[in-house]
Amino acid sequence: MSLFEARGLACRRAGRLVFDQLEFALEPGDGLILRGPNGSGKSSLLRLLAGLLRPSAGELRWAGGAFRADDPEHRARLHFVGHLDAGKANLTVRENLAFLAGLLGFAELREAALERFDLVALAELPVRYLSAGQKRRLALARLELAPRPLWLLDEPAVGLDATNRLHLEGLIADHRAAGGLCIVATHGDVSLPDALVLDFGGAAA
């Protein structure tokens, strides 16, 4: 029995079949790389696994039990980092992270979240002064806010410099070493050692 399984998943958007008969099974510590051309359904799969989209067929299982992706219990075990960085332009980096920590139910912001992506020096700066890569680091810092077993990352390294890409890879490696799952859509700028690969091919009809 795998920790996280998808069976026969299909996704239909605006009447068009994005993918169907999609299957995977992940054990604790596994990484899964989603690869494929633009528009092939990588983001749709991640949004579907996060519960933002509904599958048109198939089922998801966690530790053997089937669940709906919009189940509140499922939301409490995942981190989703999408294309949008979700930083409020007029709040500082620290205020943004403190809000997210509160939203996730924590009273205090863990300093580790600022340290991992070298945000300490930027902490008191309003987000509107940050560059695209710095905003990305702010978005990724939320992975450190709360321990969650499942990470869903949509092209997490876009805009990151080489140093921070290494920080990200280190963070993912630590997460997997602790038994966490990580599903990443990427065009090859993040490497996950011994990860499974789900190829969306060129089937974007």
Add this chain to the structure above:
Amino acid sequence: MIRSLLALLHRDLRLAFRHGAETLLGAIFFALALALFPLGVGASADILARIGAGVIWVLALFAVLLTLERLYQSDYEDGSLELMVLAPVPLELLVFGKCLAHWLTSGLLLVVMSPLLALLMSLPAEAYWVLPAALLLGTPTLTLIGSIGAALLVGSRRGSALTALLVLPLYIPVLIFGVSAVDGYLLGLGGGAQLTILGAMLLFALALAPPATAAALRVALE
């Protein structure tokens, strides 16, 4: 769960404070537009007193409408809305928090300003407490109903104009009972029943608007 709600409330109030001019837009519009009436219809005290309650209520509707767009649009555009939907608390609770923050920075200002505006419209002395009381019960309902409209049109171009079209008809009952409560007291007929109905509408909106808004927001993110 309460912590998530407080975090959201704290963030929204802080943002409202930082965008001072934008936040006060509704209240400034309210005062400015009202100041035009004595100029437009003449400064005769009995005409102003007769139309005062109605004018103040209509302008309150527009003032709330003006500020509705900021309710969900910016959270939708920057991705914060995704985080709220994915937060480990019911989205309905967070919607309630958003509405509360919106009311504290829009409707409440109108309530506080209203005695002064009653004076401007030469309303009799009873109006100094009836009008704020009616607005106190009515403006949260306006925010809650408006929240459904704002959520339905989040992400669409020309959202604010469409929101007005969608929401204004739903504001009519609040307007009718709000005005008749104030007029009832001013004419000595008593408006207690109307105030009770305003309160009932608020309770109804409190129960109905959060789930309807949450459903609309989930659809917007699909």
